[in-house]
Amino acid sequence: MIDVAGLTVRFGGVTPIDEMSVKFETGTCGLIGPNGAGKTTFFNVLSGFVKPASGTITAFGDDLLKMAHFRRARWGVRRTFQTEQAIEELSVYDNVALAHEHSKESAASRRTDVLDAIEFVGLEASPQAKVGTLGARDRRLVEVARALIGRPRLVLLDEPAAGLPDKETAHLGEVIRRIPERGDAVVILVDHDMSLVSSCCSVTSVLDFGKLIASGQTADVLRDEQVVRAYLGNAEGE
C-alpha cells in the first residue's frame, strides 16, 4: 500500500501539488486530471526527481522520500515516461536487462526473467533487435517490460498510450490488466484515454490544480459532478 499524506511541491511561486493525501491500496489505480494538474510531478516525486516541500510517502511501510532516486528502483519503484525513453542504442534484451542488473534480483535468473518480461508484454521484435530500429508501439512495450521485470512494488505508467492507435492501445490495456498476475505491485496509471483507465483501474483518483478533488471506484469517480466539470466536461466543451 502506498500512503501519501499532506504532499506539497513548490516550484518558486507555483504549487503543482498542494496538500495531496491519497492511498493506493492494491492493484491498478488510475490517476487522471487535466494537463498541468500535477500528475507527472507526482510521479517525479515518487521516483525521486523532485523533492517535495512537505508531506510523507509511506510505501509498504518504508519511507520512500528518504531513499536516493536510484535506490528507489532497487527498492521496487519503476516507471515509464510520457515521452518514451527506451534506450535506442541498446538491444531490446539489454534495455530490459538494464533494470534487472541494477535490482536485487540474482544474475542467474536474468536471462529467463528478461525473456519472460519481453514475452509478457507481447513484443514480437527479436530480443537482439536494436531499439532504435523499432516503431512507437514496440518501444513503448520495451519500456513497459523494463518497468515490470524482476519484482517491482510500485509501477508508474505515465500516459503509456499517448500517440498509439486504438488497436495498440487495446493491446497495451490487455497487458496492464494482466500485471496483477505477476505479483502484488501497486500500479498507478496516468492517461487521458478514459476507456483505457476505466478498463484497467478499479479505483481512480483525480487531480486538478495540484489538489485531489476525487478518489474512489472508477465508475463513481467518472460520474462525479466536480470531476466532470474540472476535466471531462471541460475537454468536451473545448
Place this chain on the structure above:
Amino acid sequence: MADTTSADTAARPSARSWDARSLRRPAIIVVLLALVLFAIPALVSLYYVDAGTQVAVYAIVALGLNLLVGRVGLVSLGQAAVLAMGAWVAARLLFATSLPFEVVLLITGSITMVLGTLVGLPALRMSGLYLALITLMLAGAITVVLATINFPNGGHGFSGYNGGLLHLPAIRRPGIAQTDIGFYRYSVIFAAIAFLVVLVHVRTRPGRAWAAIRQSESAALAAGINVTLYKMWAFALASFITGVAGALLAGADRFLYSINFATQDSITILAVVLMGGIFSLWGAIIAALLMQLLPALLNSWGVSPDWLIILFGIGVLQVLTTAPAGLIDQVPRDLGRLGRLIGRAFSTTSSASAAGDVE
C-alpha cells in the same frame, strides 16, 4: 521498420553459437595487429616508426575521450593535461625507482586515475558547454603548475628537476624495448590492451549503463542506475588509460619538456576524436592517425604542420554537418557509393547494379 524483420532473422541463429561470422572480426583484428607489429617496422623508415609510436600513444588518449564523449556524453577538454600528468608521474617514478616498466605503467595509470577523476568531478553537476569550459580551465591550471615545477629530468626532491635543460640520464625504457622499433611494438601492444579493456567495458554492464545515461539520465535513474557512480567510472577509466599513455609517451620521448604539453592540445584531441568518429572505438585510431601521422607526413614533405589546425577546423565542420558518426562511418559508406556509381557508369544494365546496395 523493414530493419526489424531482417535483424530478427539475422540475430537469432548467432545469439548463442560461435559460428564463422562471429569469429571473423577477431580474426581480422589479429591479422591487422600482426601487420602493424611486424610489417610496418620492416617497410618504413625509423622516422615513421617513431610517428607510429606516437599514433599508438595518442590512440589511447583518443580512446579515453571517445569513451567520455561518445559513450557517456561527457565533453572533456582536459585530456592533454591528464596525459601530461601521466607523463610526469611516470617520469618521476622511472627516475626514482628501478621498478619494471610495466609496474610503472600500472602505478601511473592508478595515480592518474585519481587525479583525472578529480578533473571530472564537475561532471556530476554540469554537462555540455559548462563541463567543457571547466575541464579546459582545470587543464590550463595543470599546464601552469607543470610549467612551474618542470618535468623530472634526473634531479632530486619531489619535482625531480635538476634546474637545467639536460636529462641525465634519459628516461629509461623497458629492457625488452630499448630500441625505437622495440618501443613501437611495446606501445602498440599496450594500446591494443587498452582497446580490449574499453571494449569489455562497453559491451557489459557499465556500457549499458553509459548508453542509458547518454540518452536520458532520468531513464537511467528510473532503471536503478547510480548515474554519479557510472559517470565517475567513465572518468576513472579514461584517466587510467590516458595515464598509461602518458607513461608510454615518457618512454617514447625520453626527454620531457613542459613546453610540449600545451593546453590547446586538448582542443585538437577533441577535434580529431570528433572527426574520427565518436560512436565507434575504431574512430580513436583514425583520430590518432590524423593527429600524429599527418604532421609527420607534412614535415617530411616540407609543409608546416601548423596548417593542420585549419584543416582540422574544416574537418570538424564537415563531420558535424554531414557525418555525425565521423570518418570511420562516412569514408566506407561514401567509398561504397562511389564504387557503385562507377559500377553503374560502366554497366549498360543499370538496374543490375542496385543489387550491390547494402541498405
